[in-house]
Amino acid sequence: MSAKLMVMLAGLFGFLGVGFGAFGAHALKERLTPDLLAIYRTAVEYQFWHALALMAVGLLAMSRPGPLLSASGWCFAIGILLFSGSLYALALSGVRVLGAITPIGGLLFLIGWVLLSVHAARTL
Template sequence: MAGLWLGIGAAFGLLGVAAGAFGAHALRARLSEDLMAVFRTAVEYQFYHVAALLAVGLLARQAQGPWLSASGIAFAFGVLVFSGSLYILALSGVRAWGAVTPIGGLALMIGWLCLIVHVARL
């Protein structure tokens, strides 16, 4: 399991750098300031959870468990839904995508809660 979470974290890191560079160089002149802020939020939260997924992977090397696995799943799903919906909103301008974002945010919070439970049980 450790390799899976480390690999997903690294892949999200790579994609986060690419998205950040794309936003800074290709989108700055094309998006309104409010949509650029949405895009930046997507990149920012993606990177926060890259660190979380890497931590899950490192912890899995020492002590695996159902709460740690649930944490990794929730973080990965949360990044896809939270950041993904914000990327789509920013690029398309379709504000309805903002209704999807809280589902990803809830998944990210569940990931942190599961990680807390895992660490408390060590």
């Protein structure tokens, strides 16, 4: 993934995180059970943290590009879609089986962090 695409996706995920967070705080507060609202908030929180991670990876890729860094960016981006996306879907639908997708996104987050660390150890 190019540095430009990583930074663009980070901006998009950050923008959506603000929108989803506001939607959850205002429109869903009275409609979801406390358990489902907590799940929704977890999705927003992880989306934000990993949007920031994706931004950092994109900025680093501008000066120190490499295949591990690119793979880290993909892991963060796809991880956001799977982890946060599955939690949003679970919270809004109440269909618990959607939670089975969440650990795949979490694993991608972990792999992304390891790839970032290995890239840093090799290139910085």
